[in-house]
Amino acid sequence: MNALVNFAKVFRFHGGVHPPENKAQSTQLPIGQLPLPAKLVLPLRQHVGNIPKVTVNVGDHVLKGQLIAEAEGTVSAAIHAPTSGTVTAIEDAIIPHPSGLPDHCITITPDGKDTWVERKPIDWRNTECKTLVASLRLSGIVGLGGATFPTHIKFRVGCKSGVHTLVINAAECEPYITCDDMLMRERAQQIVKGMAIAQYLLGAEKVIVGIEDNKPEAAAAMQAATAGTGIQVAIVPTLYPSGDARRLVHLVLGTEIPHDKRATEVGIQVFNVATVLALHRYFDFGEPSLSRIVSMTGSVQRPQNFEVLFGTPLTELVAAAGGAKPETTHYIMGGPMMGFDLPSNDVPITKAANCIIAASPNLFAPPPPAMPCIRCARCADACPVNLQPQDLYWFAKADNFEKARDYKLFDCIECGACSYVCPSNIPLVQYYRYAKSEIIAADKAKEAADIARERNDFRLARIEREKMERAAKHAERAQGVKSENVKIVPESDALGANTHAGAEQALATNEDAAKAAKQAAIAAAIERAKAAKAAAVGGDAPKNVSDAPPSVKAEIAEIDARRAAMNLAEKSAADEEKQAKIAAAIARAKAAKAAAEAAKDPEKST
Amino acid sequence: MNRSPYISEAPSVSAIMFKVLLALVPGVIAYVWVFGGGVLVTIGLATATALAAEAVMLKIRHRPIQPFLMDFSAVVTAWLLALAIPPLAPWWLIVVGTLFAIVFAKQIYGGLGYNPFNPAMIGYAVLLISFPVLMTKWPAALQLAEFKLSFTDQLHYIFGGLLPQDVKIDAVTSATPLDYLKTQLTLKHDVASITQAPVFGALGGKGGEYVTGAYLLGGLYLWQQKIISWHLPAAFLGALTLISGVFWVINSAHFASPLLHLFSGASMLAAFFIITDPVSGPTTPKGKLYFAAGVGIITYLIRVYGGYPDGVAFAVIFMNICVPLIDAHTQPRVFGHEK
Numbered sequence: 053m054n055a056l057v058n059f060a061k062v063f064r065f066h067g068g069v070h071p072p073e074n075k076a077q078s079t080q081l082p083i084g085q086l087p088l089p090a091k092l093v094l095p096l097r098q099h100v101g102n103i104p105k106v107t108v109n110v111g112d113h114v115l116k117g118q119l120i121a122e123a124e125g126t127v128s129a130a131i132h133a134p135t136s137g138t139v140t141a142i143e144d145a146i147i148p149h150p151s152g153l154p155d156h157c158i159t160i161t162p163d164g165k166d167t168w169v170e171r172k173p174i175d176w177r178n179t180e181c182k183t184l185v186a187s188l189r190l191s192g193i194v195g196l197g198g199a200t201f202p203t204h205i206k207f208r209v210g211c212k213s214g215v216h217t218l219v220i221n222a223a224e225c226e227p228y229i230t231c232d233d234m235l236m237r238e239r240a241q242q243i244v245k246g247m248a249i250a251q252y253l254l255g256a257e258k259v260i261v262g263i264e265d266n267k268p269e270a271a272a273a274m275q276a277a278t279a280g281t282g283i284q285v286a287i288v289p290t291l292y293p294s295g296d297a298r299r300l301v302h303l304v305l306g307t308e309i310p311h312d313k314r315a316t317e318v319g320i321q322v323f324n325v326a327t328v329l330a331l332h333r334y335f336d337f338g339e340p341s342l343s344r345i346v347s348m349t350g351s352v353q354r355p356q357n358f359e360v361l362f363g364t365p366l367t368e369l370v371a372a373a374g375g376a377k378p379e380t381t382h383y384i385m386g387g388p389m390m391g392f393d394l395p396s397n398d399v400p401i402t403k404a405a406n407c408i409i410a411a412s413p414n415l416f417a418p419p420p421p422a423m424p425c426i427r428c429a430r431c432a433d434a435c436p437v438n439l440q441p442q443d444l445y446w447f448a449k450a451d452n453f454e455k456a457r458d459y460k461l462f463d464c465i466e467c468g469a470c471s472y473v474c475p476s477n478i479p480l481v482q483y484y485r486y487a488k489s490e491i492i493a494a495d496k497a498k499e500a501a502d503i504a505r506e507r508n509d510f511r512l513a514r515i516e517r518e519k520m521e522r523a524a525k526h527a528e529r530a531q532g533v534k535s536e537n538v539k540i541v542p543e544s545d546a547l548g549a550n551t552h553a554g555a556e557q558a559l560a561t562n563e564d565a566a567k568a569a570k571q572a573a574i575a576a577a578i579e580r581a582k583a584a585k586a587a588a589v590g591g592d593a594p595k596n597v598s599d600a601p602p603s604v605k606a607e608i609a610e611i612d613a614r615r616a617a618m619n620l621a622e623k624s625a626a627d628e629e630k631q632a633k634i635a636a637a638i639a640r641a642k643a644a645k646a647a648a649e650a651a652k653d654p655e656k657s658t
Numbered sequence: 659m660n661r662s663p664y665i666s667e668a669p670s671v672s673a674i675m676f677k678v679l680l681a682l683v684p685g686v687i688a689y690v691w692v693f694g695g696g697v698l699v700t701i702g703l704a705t706a707t708a709l710a711a712e713a714v715m716l717k718i719r720h721r722p723i724q725p726f727l728m729d730f731s732a733v734v735t736a737w738l739l740a741l742a743i744p745p746l747a748p749w750w751l752i753v754v755g756t757l758f759a760i761v762f763a764k765q766i767y768g769g770l771g772y773n774p775f776n777p778a779m780i781g782y783a784v785l786l787i788s789f790p791v792l793m794t795k796w797p798a799a800l801q802l803a804e805f806k807l808s809f810t811d812q813l814h815y816i817f818g819g820l821l822p823q824d825v826k827i828d829a830v831t832s833a834t835p836l837d838y839l840k841t842q843l844t845l846k847h848d849v850a851s852i853t854q855a856p857v858f859g860a861l862g863g864k865g866g867e868y869v870t871g872a873y874l875l876g877g878l879y880l881w882q883q884k885i886i887s888w889h890l891p892a893a894f895l896g897a898l899t900l901i902s903g904v905f906w907v908i909n910s911a912h913f914a915s916p917l918l919h920l921f922s923g924a925s926m927l928a929a930f931f932i933i934t935d936p937v938s939g940p941t942t943p944k945g946k947l948y949f950a951a952g953v954g955i956i957t958y959l960i961r962v963y964g965g966y967p968d969g970v971a972f973a974v975i976f977m978n979i980c981v982p983l984i985d986a987h988t989q990p991r992v993f994g995h996e997k
Contacts, residue, residue, distance in 0.1 A: 066993065071665055150660040227665070298994065311994035384664065392660040416664040423671050423729065424771030429941040430668065433887075437993045442941055443985070460992045468663030475668045476771075482661065 063306035065299050066438040068291040069469045071227050071389065073266055078230045078347045078355040083238055085359055086372050088162050091140070092363030093400040094120070094131055095147040096156045099194040100201045101127030106158060112139045115169040117340055120158055123189050129202040129403075130192040134342040134361035137162035148366075148385050148402055152395030160363065171338030176249055184253060184335070191334045192341040197221055197232075197295070197324030198386060200404045203331070206321060207253045216319040218256040219304060220247060220328060222263045222270065223288060223295035226387030229407040231345040232325050234357040236263070236270035239329060240277035246328030247283060249335050254321055259283040261325075262304045266290040292389060293467040297322040299436055311463050346401055348373040350409035351380040360401045367398055369408060379412040388416065389468040423476035431470035431480060437463050441470035445480050448487035453494065456487050464488075671770075675730035677885050681876035682737055682931065688872035689741065692799050692865035696812035697745040700752050701737055707756040708736035715765035731770050735759050738778035738931060742924060742971075743785060744796045746807075746830070749816050751792055755781040775978045776938045779971040786971065794967070798832030799865030802856055805829040835863035835922045837967040839914055848911040853918070862921030870926040877930025889946035890939070891929040895920060897954030905962070919958065923968040928953065932970065938978045945981075945988035952977045 096103040104121035114120060114133040121131040141159035149155070176184055188204035195201045207213075220243075224232040236243060251259050261278070263271045265287045275285050286304040288294050298309050301320055309315050315322055326344060333339040342361060346369065349355035353374025360369060366383060370376050383394040385405055394408075401408075409415070431441035439460055447456035461484060470480045669677075689697045712732040716723045739755050759781030767773045786793045800806050805825045807815065814820050821827065833841065835857050842852040852858075861867040880886045898919055905913035919925060924932070933939065933953050940949045953973045960969020991997050 069667070071667065302993075308994055311992070384662075386662070388662065388664040390662050391664070392662060411664070419666065420670070421725065423725065424769070426671060426674075426731075426771050426936050427939070427941050428674070428936040432941060438990050439992055440941060440985075440989065459989070460995065463992055463994065471663050472666055473668045474666070475671045475674055477666065477668070477670075479661065481663070485660065 061306070062286065062288050062304070063302055064289075064291075065294075065302050065436050067432075067434045067436045067469060068293065069434050069472050070290065071292060071472060073290070074227045074349075075230045075233065075266065078228070078349040078357055079233060079237075081354065081356040083234050083345055083357045083359055084372060086361070086364060086368060088135060088164060088166065089361070089364045089368045090161070091365070092134055092137075092160045092162065092361060093145055093365065094134070094158045094160065094363040095145070095400065095402055096121055096131065096158070097147065097149070098131065098200060098362070098402040098404065099129040100199065101125070101129065103156065104128050104131055106142060106156075108139050108142075108158070110139055110142055113137070113163075114139060114160065115167050117169040117171065117338075117342065119190065119340075120160075123202070123204075127202055127205055129194050129200075129204075130190055130340070131158070131362075132192050132340040132342055133160055134363055135160070135162045136165050136167040146396045146399055148394055148399040148405060150392040157400070173338045174335045176252065176335045181253065188331075188334070190340070191330075193327065193330045193334060194341070194403050195324055196326035196330065196344055196403065196406070198390075198404055198406050203323075203327055206316075206323070213254050213316065213321075214319055215254040215256050215316055215321045217258045217260065217305065217321075218247070218251050218254055219297075219301055219315075219320060219322045220259065220261040220325055221295060221297060221300055221322055222261050222267075222274070222325045223300050223303075224267065225264055225290070225292045225295035226389050226391075226407075227292075228349050228409050229347050229387050230349070231347045231357050231406050233267045233270045234347075235326055235329065235345050236267070237273050240270075240273040242332050243274070243325050243329045244277045244281060244283065245336065246330070246332035248281075249331045250321075250323055250328050256321065260304050261285045262288050262294070262300045264288055264290045264294055292469065293436055293465070296436065296465055296467060298465075311460075341403065344401075344403060344405070346405050347407040348410075349407065350384070350415055351377040351412040352410045353377065360405075362400070362402060364401045365398055366394065366401065366408065369401060370397070370410065376410050377412065379414060380410045381413065382411050384409040384411050384416075389472065390466065419477045419479070422478045425476055425478060428475060430473045430475065434469040434473045436467060436469060437465060439464060441480055441484075444487070445478060445483050448483040451487075451490070453487055453491045457491060461487055461491070671729045671731070674885055675734050677883055678734050678880065678931065679730065679737060681880045681885075682741070682873075684872040684876050685741065685869055685927070686737075688869040689745075692801075692868055693745055693797050694800055694807055694812050695809040696797070696807075696816060697740065699749075699813060699816050700743070700745050700747070701740040703749055704736035704740040704752050704756045705733055707753045708732040708760050711757050711760040712765065715761055716769070719765065719769070721769065726770060729770060732760055732764075735764070735777045735781075738927070739781045741927060742778065742782050743793060746797045746812060746815055747792050747795070748819060751785060751789060755785040758784045771937055773937055774981070776932060776935045776974050778935075779932065779974045779978075782971045783975060786966065794834075794837065795827075795831050796834050796837075797830055798857075799863075802832060802864060803830050832857060834967060835866065835918070836961060839918075840961075840967050843912065849914050850911065853914070858918075861917055862923075867921045870921045873926035873930060877926065880930060880934070886930065886934040887943070887946065889943055890934050890950040893947040893950035894929045894933055894954040895925070897951035898925060898958055901955050901958045905958075913962065919961070923961070924970040925957075928957070928970040928974070932974060933977075938981065940981050940984045940988070942985055942988040942990055944990065945984040948984050948988065949977050949981065952980065 096106070102125040105124045106121045108114060108120045115136045116133060118133045119130055120133050120139070123130045137160045139158060140161045143157065143159075144154040145157040145159070146152070147155045147157065174184065174187060185204060185207045188207060191204070193203040195203060222232055222236060224230070247259055259282070261274055261283065263274060263285065265271070271285060271287055278285055288300070288303045293299055294303055297315065301307055301309055301315060301322060305320065307318060307320060309318055309320070330341050334341070343359050344362070345357050346360045347357050348369050352370060356373055358369060358372055383397060384391040385394050385408055386392060387407055388409065391407070391409065425442055425445060427442055429442055432439070435441055443459050444456055444461055444464070447453070447459060448461075464484050466481050466484060468481050471478070474480060686697065686701065709727060709732055713723050713727060716726055736756055739759055740752060743752060743755060759777040763775055763777035763780035764770070764773045797803070797807070805822075807822075807830055811822055821830065838855060838857050839849070839852055843849070857863055859865065859867045862870055877886070877891060881888055881891070899916040902913065902916040902919040906915050933950055940946055953970070956973035956976055957969040960966055960972060966972070
């Protein structure tokens with residue numbers, strides 16, 4: 053059987069770090085179950101994309117697995133009642149998000165019976181692919197590795213997706229987190245069944261599982277479970293961030309996914325182990341996404357993994373792990389490299405919660421004050437994307453955002469490897485997050501400005517049109533004096549209509565010219581095509597022009613030409629000016645923020 | 659709030675600088691052994707001046723003093739400058755050089771992390787240009803000197819300019835090997851006969867080659883400790899070997915061997931301690947190769963064709979100017995991007 057266990061060649065990526073793993077603490081006990089909590093608070097925002105539409109009302113009785121919020125728009129995910137009970141509130145509550153802001157939540161008070169809704173397993177092998185993918189939209193399944201991207205989107209392309217290789221992400225490279233490790237140890241068979249479903253839905257020829265070599269038990273379980281299936285298990289060296297999708301694909305396949313392409317565009321799709329297991333539960337048992345495995349570790353009495361219903365208050369999870377040690381100060385969601393401080397001890401567990409670390413000063417000492425960058429380039433050596441973090445830091449600090457973009461800021465995956473190795477303790481990732489958000493905000497502001505300008509162009513065109521209409525009326529009157537009285541009315545009507553049509557044409561042509569100018573400017577400035585908008589405008593075909601008298605036609609053409617030329621010149625000038633103004637405004641608005649950031653730097657303090 | 663990562667494994671700036679100082683210790687010991695204890699006085703003076711100048715400047719600039727004094731970067735500058743200038747120079751020479759290095763080359767630009775030039779090399783260049791006679795008056799290795807100055811003698815000389823009675827300055831100083839080579843070559847002697855002079859040893863200058871060898875040892879320690887990357891020393895020594903090798907092969911009567919160039923003057927100190935200053939150097943791996951190779955070649959050209967026996971300081975300063983250009987043009991390929 054061992055011959056079938058195919059150890060693939062590993063293709064190393066640049067950089068990476070090896071922080072202390074701290075995984076042993078939470079793998080001593082098997083996956084535990086939690087008692088049914090007194091209430092479940094389900095944030096609507098548990099995934100990437102639109103928030104789903106609530107389909108229940110306060111007071112409704114719901115069954116376990118019943119849809120309580122349905123996916124809205126393309127990128128969205130459904131939410132189901134994790135147990136049977138009563139909807140007792142639909143209101144804002146604190147959710148586990150770095151912002152710490154409250155957001156819409158549905159509160160369910162369990163009735164303790166845990167009564168299932170009618171479950172409908174799907175014979176997926178004998179069902180049309182389209183139907184399966186459509187059904188998946190109702191499953192509530194999102195990427196459980198932490199990205200929480202709605203899973204049905206990943207299948208949208210259908211069974212003939214062009215995806216030839218399915219990569220299962222079981223690297224779990226972040227310290228402390230062991231939920232996938234334990235899941236593989238205990239439920240490898242189910243995971244393999246889920247992989248078969250994902251493979252079928254994608255039409256993939258090859259399936260390869262990437263596991264870091266610090267999880268020998270999980271790797272052995274997966275090798276045993278995949279024996280004879282043709283699925284490869286690739287053992288990759290323990291090196292953070294091997295669990296990043298692009299890094300893992302490179303590790304196991306040697307394929308470097310181009311920065312501007314998705315994995316699917318090069319025929320690869322990546323799923324987390326827990327996500328494929330959720331697919332198995334959904335199709336083979338009719339169970340939507342109601343729970344996940346969460347590592348409860350750090351400064352608690354008995355670190356352990358638990359299967360936790362979504363919406364379970366964190367306090368219940370902490371209690372299940374024997375309670376927090378006295379020195380615990382707060383909780384971190386995710387790992388120590390990319391996680392964030394939870395705003396409260398009472399937040400609910402969501403689909404994104406792979407790990408909760410009870411933090412204490414012993415575990416995570418507050419960082420010493422930042423020193424200036426000495427350009428040692430340790431960060432560049434550690435960067436898995438092969439960026440130059442020291443340059444990005446310099447640009448971000450100086451608010452030189454265009455330069456930061458040039459130096460590929462948006463390729464940064466915020467893995468934190470740079471900060472991890474920085475001798476000057478500079479919170480590099482914070483600078484990158486700041487620069488990214490500022491650039492995105494500036495882009496949005498620019499887009500808004502473009503729309504405003506478009507409106508203004510339209511207004512100018514209207515004023516011009518009205519002027520032409522008046523001119524036409526004058527002309528008509530002058531003509532009317534000479535011609536017979538009886539003909540005045542119809543002729544004026546005809547001429548009026550014609551002139552109007554001509555003006556409309558002028559408007560349309562004018563708008564087209566304006567669009568073209570704007571598009572050129574935008575393409576040059578932000579290298580982003582706005583094809584959709586251009587397409588939307590292209591539809592206005594001029595009407596009724598053939599009827600216009602030759603003189604009017606000539607005049608219109610002349611005006612058009614003049615105006616187009618003028619517009620082009622004005623456009624580029626206005627564009628530049630506006631950009632400068634926007635940049636200045638943004639710079640001003642952000643002074644306070646920058647100051648706050650800089651305050652961490654002793655260079656600038658005192 | 660998102661303030662991850664929460665963990666760090668980096669050595670502090672202080673720890674890095676401390677290791678650099680540690681790596682210099684073998685060189686200092688060899689120096690004392692070959693030239694006497696005077697250099698310790700110079701190092702002490704330089705260190706005290708550097709710390710005082712740094713503290714005053716930080717105070718004037720309203721910056722916290724303690725963390726920046728404790729980063730040891732000023733001490734590293736002081737030691738490098740002290741090791742680069744003649745150890746029997748009057749006390750004020752090193753004080754002036756250090757002051758210039760810290761105040762003008764470092765603090766005025768914004769202190770640690772902001773100096774575009776290597777402070778020690780700026781200090782050295784200023785002294786070399788302002789006080790050329792003092793800067794070329796090197797002591798003879800003790801084993802070669804007509805009169806061996808004791809530590810007390812050296813102290814007297816450094817602080818008072820007084821030599822023991824009946825001892826002439828020529829009895830305790832000597833031309834450095836590179837200096838000697840240069841003057842003898844202008845007298846139309848060939849390299850083979852020139853290097854027969856007592857001032858030459860097996861590899862470089864007699865005595866001086868041990869100091870150079872000790873720097874090499876310290877440098878290898880820094881590399882092993884991952885304080886410096888191999889790119890800089892390898893490219894510097896490689897370029898120096900290559901260019902001196904080519905000239906030597908073409909005309910070995912007029913051009914000294916690569917070995918002499920590697921083990922004389924400031925070659926090893928530059929390779930592992932001077933050009934490895936991260937602040938004023940390039941950051942990209944390829945950029946480090948270009949930078950160090952540039953320093954190596956310019957150093958050689960100055961030694962052979964320039965007005966000074968050694969050219970490390972000017973070569974470093976010149977290449978420091980090129981750093982932004984080098985960095986901009988040697989950006990490595992980012993993952994997922996075409997070159």
